[in-house]
Amino acid sequence: MSEILLGAHDVSKRFPGVLANNQVSLQLERGRILALLGENGAGKSTLVNILFGMYRPDEGHVIIKGERVDLRGPDDAISRGIGMVHQHFQLVPPMRVVENIVLGAEPVLRGLVDLGEARRRVIELSRRYGLEIDPDAVVEDLPVGMQQRVEILKALYRNADVLIMDEPTGVLTPQEADHLLGVLRELTQTGLGVVFITHKLREVLAVADDIVVLRNGEVVGQTTPGETSENGLAEMMVGRSVMLRVDKSVAEPGDVVLELEKLSVEDDRGQIALNEVSFEVREGEILGVAGVEGNGQRELVEAITGLRGLSSGLMKIGSDEFTSGSTRQIAEKGVAHIPEDREKHGLIGVYSLEENSVLNRYHRKPFSLRGFLRRDVIKRHAEGVVDEFDVRTPSTSVPASSLSGGNKQKLIVGREFSDDIDLLVAAQPTRGIDIGAIEFIHRRILDQRDKGTAVLLVSAELDEILGLSDRIAVLYDGELMDVLDAEDSNREKIGLLMAGITDSKSSA
Amino acid sequence: MSRSLLRTISIPIAAVVFGLVIGAILILTQNASPGTAYKALLVGGAGDSDAVLRTLQKATPLIFGGLAVAFAFKAGMFNIGGQGQLLVGAVFAAGVGFGIDGLPLVIHLPVALLAGGIAGAVWGGIAGTLKATTGAHEVIVTIMLNFVAGNLTDWLAANPWKDNSGSNIVARTPLVEDSAVIPTFGAVPVGFLLAVITAITCWMILERTTFGFEVKSVGNNRHAADYAGIRVGRIMALTMAVAGLLAGLGGAVESLGVDGRFEAGVNVGLGFEGITIALLARANPLGVVPAALLVGLMEAGAARMQFKAGVAPELIDVIQALILFFVAAPIILRWVLRMRHDASEQLQLGAGWGRS
Ligand SMILES: Nc1ncnc2c1ncn2[C@@H]1O[C@H](COP(=O)(O)OP(=O)(O)O)[C@@H](O)[C@H]1O
Ligand SMILES: [Mg+2]
Numbered sequence: 001m002s003e004i005l006l007g008a009h010d011v012s013k014r015f016p017g018v019l020a021n022n023q024v025s026l027q028l029e030r031g032r033i034l035a036l037l038g039e040n041g042a043g044k045s046t047l048v049n050i051l052f053g054m055y056r057p058d059e060g061h062v063i064i065k066g067e068r069v070d071l072r073g074p075d076d077a078i079s080r081g082i083g084m085v086h087q088h089f090q091l092v093p094p095m096r097v098v099e100n101i102v103l104g105a106e107p108v109l110r111g112l113v114d115l116g117e118a119r120r121r122v123i124e125l126s127r128r129y130g131l132e133i134d135p136d137a138v139v140e141d142l143p144v145g146m147q148q149r150v151e152i153l154k155a156l157y158r159n160a161d162v163l164i165m166d167e168p169t170g171v172l173t174p175q176e177a178d179h180l181l182g183v184l185r186e187l188t189q190t191g192l193g194v195v196f197i198t199h200k201l202r203e204v205l206a207v208a209d210d211i212v213v214l215r216n217g218e219v220v221g222q223t224t225p226g227e228t229s230e231n232g233l234a235e236m237m238v239g240r241s242v243m244l245r246v247d248k249s250v251a252e253p254g255d256v257v258l259e260l261e262k263l264s265v266e267d268d269r270g271q272i273a274l275n276e277v278s279f280e281v282r283e284g285e286i287l288g289v290a291g292v293e294g295n296g297q298r299e300l301v302e303a304i305t306g307l308r309g310l311s312s313g314l315m316k317i318g319s320d321e322f323t324s325g326s327t328r329q330i331a332e333k334g335v336a337h338i339p340e341d342r343e344k345h346g347l348i349g350v351y352s353l354e355e356n357s358v359l360n361r362y363h364r365k366p367f368s369l370r371g372f373l374r375r376d377v378i379k380r381h382a383e384g385v386v387d388e389f390d391v392r393t394p395s396t397s398v399p400a401s402s403l404s405g406g407n408k409q410k411l412i413v414g415r416e417f418s419d420d421i422d423l424l425v426a427a428q429p430t431r432g433i434d435i436g437a438i439e440f441i442h443r444r445i446l447d448q449r450d451k452g453t454a455v456l457l458v459s460a461e462l463d464e465i466l467g468l469s470d471r472i473a474v475l476y477d478g479e480l481m482d483v484l485d486a487e488d489s490n491r492e493k494i495g496l497l498m499a500g501i502t503d504s505k506s507s508a
Numbered sequence: 509m510s511r512s513l514l515r516t517i518s519i520p521i522a523a524v525v526f527g528l529v530i531g532a533i534l535i536l537t538q539n540a541s542p543g544t545a546y547k548a549l550l551v552g553g554a555g556d557s558d559a560v561l562r563t564l565q566k567a568t569p570l571i572f573g574g575l576a577v578a579f580a581f582k583a584g585m586f587n588i589g590g591q592g593q594l595l596v597g598a599v600f601a602a603g604v605g606f607g608i609d610g611l612p613l614v615i616h617l618p619v620a621l622l623a624g625g626i627a628g629a630v631w632g633g634i635a636g637t638l639k640a641t642t643g644a645h646e647v648i649v650t651i652m653l654n655f656v657a658g659n660l661t662d663w664l665a666a667n668p669w670k671d672n673s674g675s676n677i678v679a680r681t682p683l684v685e686d687s688a689v690i691p692t693f694g695a696v697p698v699g700f701l702l703a704v705i706t707a708i709t710c711w712m713i714l715e716r717t718t719f720g721f722e723v724k725s726v727g728n729n730r731h732a733a734d735y736a737g738i739r740v741g742r743i744m745a746l747t748m749a750v751a752g753l754l755a756g757l758g759g760a761v762e763s764l765g766v767d768g769r770f771e772a773g774v775n776v777g778l779g780f781e782g783i784t785i786a787l788l789a790r791a792n793p794l795g796v797v798p799a800a801l802l803v804g805l806m807e808a809g810a811a812r813m814q815f816k817a818g819v820a821p822e823l824i825d826v827i828q829a830l831i832l833f834f835v836a837a838p839i840i841l842r843w844v845l846r847m848r849h850d851a852s853e854q855l856q857l858g859a860g861w862g863r864s
Binding site for chain 1: 716717718719721724725728729731732733734735736737739
């Protein structure tokens, strides 16, 4: 057995009302990747924050390189060779890469920051670890994957030999995520140990050497990729057997509900983001839109739901034609929208669940009468949504910001499904939520389809697209590459189209 | 519910207490007795019916000014233009008050009040419309409109609407007709009652109506408001018009209830005190009334405090500034009171800053 870099011994941590960690022990060896797996709220972040000195454990202790330590703060952990990349990046967006990396540990020359020396060191570091980066780029101009690389370099610059990464792939595209896993693998070759947090099972099986599963703050399993499977891991995480693939019946498509004719849309900077896209969605079918993020999906959804104007082309919803339309006009046509960014568009954090449950319906009967809100009706409506969609909350009068991600999403889905709808536009409907909630929401989307709703599903998760769709449209660089039937599509085929490669199409 | 109410008002109350305590120390440094001074302040502001009348009269425009700021806060906008809105309200109310003759009170007074309100609404609406259509920041626009309003009202009072009776050389309008003067019930001016009713109405609008829901949605999360089908620009323009209406009514009440006319320079500063009031009330329309009463009482009692305790009346301004400081910087209070930080009590100021 090789050297143990980092360990937790019977660590417990209590927050008001929750035991976030309950006698958790684990060990990380040099040159290995330890995956920490668990649903949202399982206590993963709490545990690594303890390992990094951000929290003090109530009981138990942290062991760094064989020595029992009482970390006084992150500085203490960093000086002992622990580096951490947080779930939310800790970068200064308007500053350059090199400045971000050396910030707080700058080489100094005659009382001034020696940027030349800093640059030299950063370039040397990125060569040594094969993490290419432009040291002079401004951080806010970089894609998320590159920003993450800056975070990793920050840790390496401080001579970390343990790298803790809290949900690093949550913000990445599938390609970036795969790339990151490769980077982590290479880092272990140089002798680093990595603690890698995720709730994505495929990633764990792909990259981990050791797996620790947390549930409700406790270690419920310790295993290795060789000994388990996706289903096995899911069961450990959730505590019951789960359906990773929803089984669905064959679609029975009816009339066309949504028809796009040569739809072109511009992005925020006025560039063409969607170029003459035409397709249709019928009653009782799910059309999945696949694509690497940033290839026009957001603009497509915003155009269809009225959040963004069309620059040319035509959109037909039922029998109504639109060349421009407001969100309200379109919603009145029976269009429901699960927005991609639930915090930005889907909810108002300070509003109660009650107010959020009528966010886009407050003006209609029975929720208001002659300009006055009917609080009692709204409250009953919210209670109905909470019940039916299993939103876990102490009451409907608490602010929506107090809910976990999965419960926020269930509230939004519940709101959008509480009306008779003809068209559902679901954008990234399960992003960042736990397996239980994903399963639930997938089931509900299929139920809607079976009730005859036309569903447009946009997702960056290829598994989600493949699992739910009846037909699959692929967007690349604002162009519609192709629309395939779900039966004759697979990961590889879609993946090629997502990369803009159409050979398969021309040879077919 | 009552616990959360307690939490909400604990900061303003603590701010007032701290302001008074530091004020007491300042009084001591002037070799005066804080006890005597504060007692005189209280008697001067509430000791007899005259004192109460003074306090209520002082509080009335403060309520309107406070509401004008608080209402705009709810839509995420910082209305610095209360002063200008109040001035145009004051001058147009006076204009209608002296310019029309022979109407009964039940018609003349409401029309004069309305004229002031509409003038203010137009003034606020300009800023709101510019924000909605061009993105011009309301803070900049309302500040500039304050200057425009100041000069416009000065000009009106010095030229076309000047009081030419006797040997008057002051820039002021004639006295308004008796039928446009706001009456008084005992010690209670009707203008004050109007202000309280307006505050309750504002609260009702914000908490109970779909318009209020729209206003607060825009203020709390403009993107979600857009998603919900709310026309964000229209709500911003309307909100600023309502804010202007409120300030304009404040000006009208000053002209018709206190001064009996519009006089250039008399109302200067009144509109800015609305910001203090709104902050002290934590942007709650119902909180505006006690906040305005408190400030009104201090101003009404200041003269007696000077007379009885020999304390300069400017001390009142210092105490107000201290209170405002503590309300705006609650971290200090929290630290002293060892209160836990609670996001729910936080007041979002000018949520429009830095966003387009
Ligand atoms: N600073 C905190 N204060 C109070 N409760 C917290 C805090 N951080 C986490 N929790 C609670 O502890 C539990 C575990 O949270 P966390 O460690 O963030 O889970 P994970 O990272 O696995 O999603 C959750 O119930 C969460 O609400
Ligand atoms: Mg976490």
